[in-house]
Amino acid sequence: MTPPKLRPVEAMPVEVDEREYICLRDPLGYATQSLLLPPPAFFVVSLFDGKHSVAIIQERFFRRFGETLPAELLEQLVAQLDEHYYLESVRFSTRERDMRAQFRASTVRPLAHADTCYDADPDRFRSQLTGFFTAASGPGLPASRSATRPTGHAPRPLRAIIAPHIDLRVGGTSYAWAYRELADSSDAEVFVLLGTSHAGSSHPFIVTEKDFATPLGTVPTDRPFVARLKETYGGELTRDEVLHRNEHSLEFQVLFLHYLFGRDRPFTIVPILVGSFHHMIRRQQAPIEDPVIGQFTAALRRTIAEDPRRVCLVGGVDFAHVGRKFGDAEGLDPDFLTWVESEDRRLIAALERVDLATFFSEIAKNGDRRRVCGFSPMYTLLATLDGGRGRLLHYDRHDDPHTQSAVSFASLAFD
Numbered sequence: 001m002t003p004p005k006l007r008p009v010e011a012m013p014v015e016v017d018e019r020e021y022i023c024l025r026d027p028l029g030y031a032t033q034s035l036l037l038p039p040p041a042f043f044v045v046s047l048f049d050g051k052h053s054v055a056i057i058q059e060r061f062f063r064r065f066g067e068t069l070p071a072e073l074l075e076q077l078v079a080q081l082d083e084h085y086y087l088e089s090v091r092f093s094t095r096e097r098d099m100r101a102q103f104r105a106s107t108v109r110p111l112a113h114a115d116t117c118y119d120a121d122p123d124r125f126r127s128q129l130t131g132f133f134t135a136a137s138g139p140g141l142p143a144s145r146s147a148t149r150p151t152g153h154a155p156r157p158l159r160a161i162i163a164p165h166i167d168l169r170v171g172g173t174s175y176a177w178a179y180r181e182l183a184d185s186s187d188a189e190v191f192v193l194l195g196t197s198h199a200g201s202s203h204p205f206i207v208t209e210k211d212f213a214t215p216l217g218t219v220p221t222d223r224p225f226v227a228r229l230k231e232t233y234g235g236e237l238t239r240d241e242v243l244h245r246n247e248h249s250l251e252f253q254v255l256f257l258h259y260l261f262g263r264d265r266p267f268t269i270v271p272i273l274v275g276s277f278h279h280m281i282r283r284q285q286a287p288i289e290d291p292v293i294g295q296f297t298a299a300l301r302r303t304i305a306e307d308p309r310r311v312c313l314v315g316g317v318d319f320a321h322v323g324r325k326f327g328d329a330e331g332l333d334p335d336f337l338t339w340v341e342s343e344d345r346r347l348i349a350a351l352e353r354v355d356l357a358t359f360f361s362e363i364a365k366n367g368d369r370r371r372v373c374g375f376s377p378m379y380t381l382l383a384t385l386d387g388g389r390g391r392l393l394h395y396d397r398h399d400d401p402h403t404q405s406a407v408s409f410a411s412l413a414f415d
Contacts, residue, residue: 004078005050005088008200011042012325015402024086027198029112029246030095031085040065041077048078048087103245108218109210109271112246117167118215118255125215129259132172139176139394142183142260157415158186159388160313160381162351163256164409165195165249165374170398171409177394178411179256185413188312190222190268191257192304192384194377195249195316197273204376205296206273207237208244212251214258222268225307229270233299235292243273249316249377257314272300274377281364287376288356288383297383304384313414315381317374319344320397323405326371331404340370341397344408347372351412352390356382390414 010025014036022042024035037045043064047057054071061069078087085092103109114120119128133141163178164171197206209226212219230237244250250271261267280287287293304311320340322328330336343362350359359382363375372378390412397408 001054001075001078003050003053004048004081006045006048006081007086007088007092009086013403026086027246028243030092030099033084035081035084035086044069044074044077045081048081050088099245100242103242107210109208109212109244109251111213111215112251113248114215117169117248117252120215122215125255126259128168129172129176129256132168132176133180135173135176138173139180142180144183144260158182158188158312158413160315160385160390160414162315162317162374162378162381162390162410162412162414163253164318164411165252165316166318166398166407166409168252168255170407171396174394174396174409174411175252175256178413179260181393181411181413182312182314183260186312187310188267189309190225190270190307190311191253191314192225192270192272192300192311193250193253193314193316194272194274194380195247195253196318196373196377197243197247197275198249198373199243199247201240201243201273201275203236203239204275204277204293205237205380206240206243206275208241208271209238210241210244210271212254212269212271214255214262216258216262219254219258219262220268222270225268225270225303228306229299229303232303233296235295244271247273249273253314253316274380277376277379278368280360281368284364286357286360287379293380293383297380300380301384301386313381313384315374315377317377317409319347319372319374319408319410320370321373321405321407322370323400323403325400325403325405328405332399332401332406337397337399337406340406340408341395343370344395344410348392348395348410348412351378351382352392354382354385354388354390354414385414388414 010027012023014021014023021036058069081087082089082091085095119125132138161178161182164174209221209223211221277287322340324331347362350362393411395410397406399406
């Protein structure tokens with residue numbers, strides 16, 4: 001048997017019926033389902049690097065567990081992973097080629113997380129999002145949807161918002177705080193979306209011209225704006241466009257925009273995924289000094305400035321990812337979580353000041369110890385704003401006792 005090689009996928013500890021497993025998940029969505037592996041099986045899979053032969057894997061397993069790993073069980077594990085497209089193989093290459101071709105041929109980016117994170121049925125979807133606004137911890141309905149809309153209400157200039165991209169079922173009310181402010185304080189016609197790309201990419205900025213499907217219909221992407229951005233930037237922006245296919249960070253923003261404005265307010269979107277800037281942390285060098293990043297933010301700022309319409313930036317981001325699921329030993333230690341919130345709020349203070357240098361230094365000072373997965377899109381948003389003032393609207397954290405892990409998120413508005 002050829003030494004098996006695992007594709008780049010996510011692995012995280014989970015507890016099911018009081019038993020520990022490692023969950024394999026494919027952020028690109030090529031795999032047909034997530035897989036739960038008991039720790040011994042995950043140990044075996046961790047050796048699937050295309051270099052370890054069957055004999056070496058068996059030897060390593062015996063040294064670790066003191067038991068023999070039968071070749072037939074190893075072959076069954078390899079077959080199971082390949083069946084669900086977790087291995088680099090001929091079978092996976094065929095699926096990847098076919099799905100990429102299907103995505104390229106479509107003019108619409110389809111729903112990727114319907115009936116998991118949100119309801120695909122239009123009426124139930126509207127009810128679900130309305131519930132985020134009207135919940136006890138929510139901000140209330142926007143003035144445009146409220147029966148008690150103030151007389152003479154007029155939107156104030158709003159240059160940008162930051163909203164979460166965590167699962168709507170967890171952070172829905174925090175989204176609502178950002179989008180209520182957007183609905184009440186912005187009359188933008190174009191929304192430039194900057195979201196975290198959770199998969200690796202060959203370029204830090206990935207743009208698509210595809211329209212976005214939602215349970216309420218289709219939201220148009222502003223192709224003329226994208227064309228001008230490409231021309232102004234002069235570099236490659238669509239090579240990894242397929243990463244948009246399964247990425248949730250922008251999908252969830254489009255859902256709220258369509259819910260708020262789809263019935264009576266024409267608008268377009270400019271979907272931009274932002275890859276990792278962590279190489280700049282390793283260099284201890286401000287990302288704006290990188291030619292690719294600096295040139296792109298300058299091109300985006302210029303394209304917005306030259307557009308005669310009202311444009312608003314939307315960041316789809318989360319903050320800290322800490323605990324055992326993400327590799328920390330602390331779990332949900334109260335003192336550790338107090339430190340996490342304190343550090344988050346220092347970062348938010350830099351966002352409110354639109355202080356690009358301090359924002360980066362707060363991330364880089366400890367090597368992004370909290371794994372702020374919205375680092376790169378938030379940095380891009382601040383660099384594009386190039387001044388102004390932000391306001392914190394809502395801060396929250398989701399604690400998962402099963403994985404002893406936590407994710408923090410926030411909503412902000414920039415005037």
